[in-house]
Amino acid sequence: MAGTNHRRPALTGGPAIILVEPQLGENIGTAARAMLNCGLDDLRLARPRDGWPSDKAIAAASGADTVLQKARLYPSVPAAIADLVHVFAATARDRGMVRREVTPRHAAAEMRGWLASGEPCGVLIGPERTGLVNDDVALADTVLTVPLNPAFSSLNLAQAVLIIGYEWFTSGSTASPEILHRGGSRLATKEELLNFFDHLEEELEGSGFLRNRESRPHMVRNLRSLFQRAQCTEQELRTLHGVVTSFAGPRERRRQTNTVDGLRSLKPGKMLGLVDRADDE
Amino acid sequence: MAGTNHRRPALTGGPAIILVEPQLGENIGTAARAMLNCGLDDLRLARPRDGWPSDKAIAAASGADTVLQKARLYPSVPAAIADLVHVFAATARDRGMVRREVTPRHAAAEMRGWLASGEPCGVLIGPERTGLVNDDVALADTVLTVPLNPAFSSLNLAQAVLIIGYEWFTSGSTASPEILHRGGSRLATKEELLNFFDHLEEELEGSGFLRNRESRPHMVRNLRSLFQRAQCTEQELRTLHGVVTSFAGPRERRRQTNTVDGLRSLKPGKMLGLVDRADDE
Numbered sequence: 212m213a214g215t216n217h218r219r220p221a222l223t224g225g226p227a228i229i230l231v232e233p234q235l236g237e238n239i240g241t242a243a244r245a246m247l248n249c250g251l252d253d254l255r256l257a258r259p260r261d262g263w264p265s266d267k268a269i270a271a272a273s274g275a276d277t278v279l280q281k282a283r284l285y286p287s288v289p290a291a292i293a294d295l296v297h298v299f300a301a302t303a304r305d306r307g308m309v310r311r312e313v314t315p316r317h318a319a320a321e322m323r324g325w326l327a328s329g330e331p332c333g334v335l336i337g338p339e340r341t342g343l344v345n346d347d348v349a350l351a352d353t354v355l356t357v358p359l360n361p362a363f364s365s366l367n368l369a370q371a372v373l374i375i376g377y378e379w380f381t382s383g384s385t386a387s388p389e390i391l392h393r394g395g396s397r398l399a400t401k402e403e404l405l406n407f408f409d410h411l412e413e414e415l416e417g418s419g420f421l422r423n424r425e426s427r428p429h430m431v432r433n434l435r436s437l438f439q440r441a442q443c444t445e446q447e448l449r450t451l452h453g454v455v456t457s458f459a460g461p462r463e464r465r466r467q468t469n470t471v472d473g474l475r476s477l478k479p480g481k482m483l484g485l486v487d488r489a490d491d492e
Numbered sequence: 493m494a495g496t497n498h499r500r501p502a503l504t505g506g507p508a509i510i511l512v513e514p515q516l517g518e519n520i521g522t523a524a525r526a527m528l529n530c531g532l533d534d535l536r537l538a539r540p541r542d543g544w545p546s547d548k549a550i551a552a553a554s555g556a557d558t559v560l561q562k563a564r565l566y567p568s569v570p571a572a573i574a575d576l577v578h579v580f581a582a583t584a585r586d587r588g589m590v591r592r593e594v595t596p597r598h599a600a601a602e603m604r605g606w607l608a609s610g611e612p613c614g615v616l617i618g619p620e621r622t623g624l625v626n627d628d629v630a631l632a633d634t635v636l637t638v639p640l641n642p643a644f645s646s647l648n649l650a651q652a653v654l655i656i657g658y659e660w661f662t663s664g665s666t667a668s669p670e671i672l673h674r675g676g677s678r679l680a681t682k683e684e685l686l687n688f689f690d691h692l693e694e695e696l697e698g699s700g701f702l703r704n705r706e707s708r709p710h711m712v713r714n715l716r717s718l719f720q721r722a723q724c725t726e727q728e729l730r731t732l733h734g735v736v737t738s739f740a741g742p743r744e745r746r747r748q749t750n751t752v753d754g755l756r757s758l759k760p761g762k763m764l765g766l767v768d769r770a771d772d773e
Contacts, residue, residue, distance in 0.1 A: 245651070250641045275644065309675040309725050316662070317669035354673070358665045359658070360531045363556065370526070370654055373647075377640070377655055381597070384639045388598035392635070394590040444590050 225379055226322050227253040227333030228372055229291050231347055234260045234339045240271025240279070241369035242336075247275035249376025254282040255333070257291040288335065288347050297325050297332035300351035301371055302343050303364050312354040315375050319382035336371055396446035407448050407455075408435055414459040506660055507603050508534040508614030509653055510572050512628055515541045515620045521552025521560070522650035523617075528556035530657025535563040536614070538572040569616065569628050578606050578613035581632035582652055583624050584645045593635040596656050600663035617652055677727035688729050688736075689716055695740040 228246055233239050233256065243254055256263055263284050272279055285291035292298050299318055313321070322332050335351055337343030348354065357366065357374050366374070391398075399407075412421065412431055421427045443451070509527055514520050514537065524535055537544055544565050553560055566572035573579050580599055594602070603613050616632055618624030629635065638647065638655050647655070672679075680688075693712055696702045702711060724732070 247644045248640045248647065273646075305673060307675045308673060309677065309728060310673050312671050312673055314662075314667070314669045357658070358662055358667050359529045360661065363528045365554075366529065366654075370529075370651065373651055373654065374658055377638070377658075380641065381595075381639055386595070386639050388595045390593050392586060392589065392591050392593055394588045396590065447590060 224326060225249075225251040225253065225376075226326070227255050227295065227331070228375070229255040229257060229288070229333050229335045230259070230368065231288055231291075231335055231343060232258045232260060232338045233368065236261055236265030236267030237271040238339060238368040239265060239282075240268035240273075240275075241367075242372045243268065243272045243278040243282070244275040245369045245373035246376055247278050248373065249380040251376050251379065252278050252281055253333070254278050255285060255291045256282055257285045257288050259284070260338075288350055292333060292335070292350065294331060295333050296330040297322070297353075298351040299332070299334045299353050299355040300343055300348040301334055301336045301355045301357075301375065302348060303356060303359075303366075304342065306345050306348055306354075308345065308348065310348070310354050311352070312356055315355060315357055315378040316382070318353070318355050318375070319378040322379065323382050334375055336368065339368055391442060393444050394446070396444035399443050399445045399448045403445055403448050404438065404443065407438070407443075407451055410452055411455050414455050417459065505607060506530075506532040506534065506657075507607070508536050508576065508612070509656070510536040510538060510569070510614050510616045511540070511649065512538045512569055512572075512616055512624060513541060513619045514649065517542055517546030517548030518552040519620060519649040520546060520563075521549035521554075521556075522648075523653045524549065524553045524559040524563070525556040526650045526654035527559050527657055529654065530661040532657050532660065533559050533562055534614070535559050536566060536572045537563055538566045538569050540565070541619075569631055573614060573616070573631065575612060576614045577611040578603070578634075579632040580613070580615045580634050580636040581624055581629040582615055582617045582636045582638075582656065583629060584637060584640075584647075585623065587626050587629055587635075589626065589629065591629070591635050592633070593637055596636060596638055596659040597663070599634070599636050599656070600659040603660065604663050615656055617649065620649055672723060674725050675727070677725035680724050680726045680729045684726055684729050685719065685724065688719070688724075688732055691733055692736050695736050698740065 228242065228251060230239060230242060233242075236259075239254075239256065239259065246252065246254060259265070261267075263282070264279070268279055269276060283291075299313075318334070325332050334355060335343060335347060337347065355375065357364070357371065359366070408431075411434065415421045421430060423430075438451075441447075509523065509532060511520060511523060514523075517540075520535075520537065520540065527533060527535060540546070542548075544563070545560070549560055550557060564572075580594075599615070606613050615636060616624060616628060618628065636656070638645070638652065640647070689712075692715065693702065702708045719732075722728075
């Protein structure tokens with residue numbers, strides 16, 4: 212995973228993540244990893260308790276070294292946010308302060324807009340055990356609160372960074388929320404699908420499964436509906452042709468002996484057989 | 493944090509989280525914690541490598557013991573998903589399989605709908621080092637992929653559970669994406685705000701700041717615009733009245749001596765002074 216770092220697209224220019232008095236180097240490392248997961252690389256450290264740089268941070272970053280190498284150290288929160296125009300304070304607690312509070316999703320959309328207008332922004336995240344003090348919250352424009360189970364809403368540093376970063380990343384993602392992977396094949400055309408229906412229904416005629424003329428149209432429609440719904444690829448249809456042939460093989464031979472009402476010669480117009488009988492129901 | 497468990501609202505009934513061959517007890521514990529963060533409590537373990545129950549899981553769960561206590565152990569993935577109707581496979585890799593793939597947000601919306609219709613569902617999450625094998629992915633209807641930095645998209649177990657759970661939780665959250673905390677006060681009425689403007693502008697007249705009759709309307713509007721934008725509470729306006737009085741105090745006395753063009757008697761209609769002069773610009 213780490214080895215792919217150098218190929219990564221230029222996913223930079225996102226908001227700054229400002230860790231205020233982080234206690235453990237490990238947590239700085241896992242926060243850096245979460246940042247790189249989300250394409251963020253402006254990490255700022257205000258008064259890290261155990262000093263900086265930190266070997267423990269590097270070990271915990273699992274390859275997100277680029278973020279740690281770029282990290283900047285500051286003697287205070289005001290120094291760390293001096294160049295920013297918009298600052299969020301991540302906190303789960305209501306401080307009894309008069310303050311705008313937004314969700315990470317709302318914050319991400321706002322930050323997209325600001326950064327596009329050239330207004331740098333960032334998010335303050337407090338120390339592991341206590342979170343931000345009120346004086347640091349008062350340095351921010353807006354409180355950012357992750358909506359979570361109100362009775363169990365404490366996140367560790369990396370998880371808070373991950374949620375904020377994930378919303379940042381998805382706010383800029385143009386990926387479709389639903390796609391169909393085709394496994395190297397392509398979706399079948401309707402002609403290919405209808406050919407398969409012909410094959411299947413012909414063999415089911417031969418096997419006697421569609422013997423009942425009354426229930427036949429209903430049965431055929433149900434089977435067709437199922438395969439339509441599956442959105443088969445061309446490759447899958449070839450597999451299904453093979454499955455039908457493999458089942459039908461012995462019957463095929465049986466039929467050739469018995470010549471069951473000449474169905475085998477009826478290749479193209481098979482579908483019409485269904486339409487013609489639609490009135491029967 | 494742990495102590496608040498018992499007060500938690502009944503945030504149950506969400507999808508099952510099925511950990512397939514999880515390797516470390518610690519990771520089962522942190523996954524359980526992420527589940528409780530998001531109001532999920534149906535944890536299923538298929539062949540955990542180091543056995544079950546696990547002291548290390550309990551230690552890492554940081555109070556999410558209820559989820560671990562309810563966790564169920566299964567000898568196989570088919571056994572773990574037997575009662576479910578819809579199953580997602582969480583994976584970052586394209587397996588070359590023909591398969592529907594959705595984002596966690598899309599999956600969360602689908603699961604909300606299914607669970608509301610009484611159709612149980614769950615998400616398969618593979619072992620830490622390797623992720624799900626293709627045969628397990630083939631047991632799921634749909635692949636669930638977290639949109640992340642394509643060159644650095646590996647999440648640990650708890651983080652994958654957190655993102656999936658976070659989307660589940662927010663999909664059911666009716667919380668406003670933006671609220672204004674009032675710190676125990678209430679937003680000021682317009683009358684209260686206009687009274688403050690009267691006070692401020694009166695004192696600024698007295699101090700000479702609004703001496704220039706031409707620029708006065710523009711200046712007054714700018715100041716009013718700033719305080720309008722701040723959406724002051726009633727308490728904040730009282731503080732601001734105090735600030736103005738505290739600044740104006742010495743001048744007040746000075747003015748009482750000089751009786752600067754009788755402005756102090758002009759309390760109510762002050763705003764009109766601005767409107768009347770609007771044509772001047």
